[in-house]
Amino acid sequence: MTTLTKRRDFLAANSGKRAPMPGFVLLVNPRGDGDPMMRVGYTVTKKIGNAVVRNRIKRRFRALARDVLPTSGVRGADHVLIGRSDAITRDFALLKLDLTRALAKVAR
Template sequence: MTTLTKRRDFLAANGGRRAPMPAFVLLVRDRGDGDPAMRIGYTVTRKIGNAVVRNRIKRRFRALARSVLPMGGVRGADHVLIGRSEALVRDFARLEGDLAKALRKVAR
């Protein structure tokens, strides 16, 4: 699983399927290039908080992706997690359940 770094990949993922949850919005877009690898990107805007808060949320998202995405992610797709302020205080087990639910929703 690799990380998205280029702006064009994030913009392309914005055109894919979305699943809003209380702590994040999941965007998933099939790349259609035949590569089965999953890629993940994280976005937390300055409206959420200062750099410390944003980095803490992104660390939680990275741990979340490591635990849920390998078994529930969409193969050959780009995944983007857009953080909301609830991501900082929500229980990690509930975040895992939310991500699994969002992945099931997007896979339909």
């Protein structure tokens, strides 16, 4: 699993499937290039909070991705987690459950 870094990859993921949850919005865009590698990106806007809050949310998202994506992620797709304000206070177990549900919703 690699990390998205280029803006064009984030913009391309925006045209994929979307699954809103209380703590985040999940975007999944199949690349269609034949590569089974999953890529993941994280974004949190300044509306959510200062740099400390945004970085804490991104750390939580990285831990979520490490736990859930290897088993439930879509192969050969880009996954983007967009942070919402509830991501900082929501229990980690609930975030994990939300990500599993979002991936199941997108896989349909």
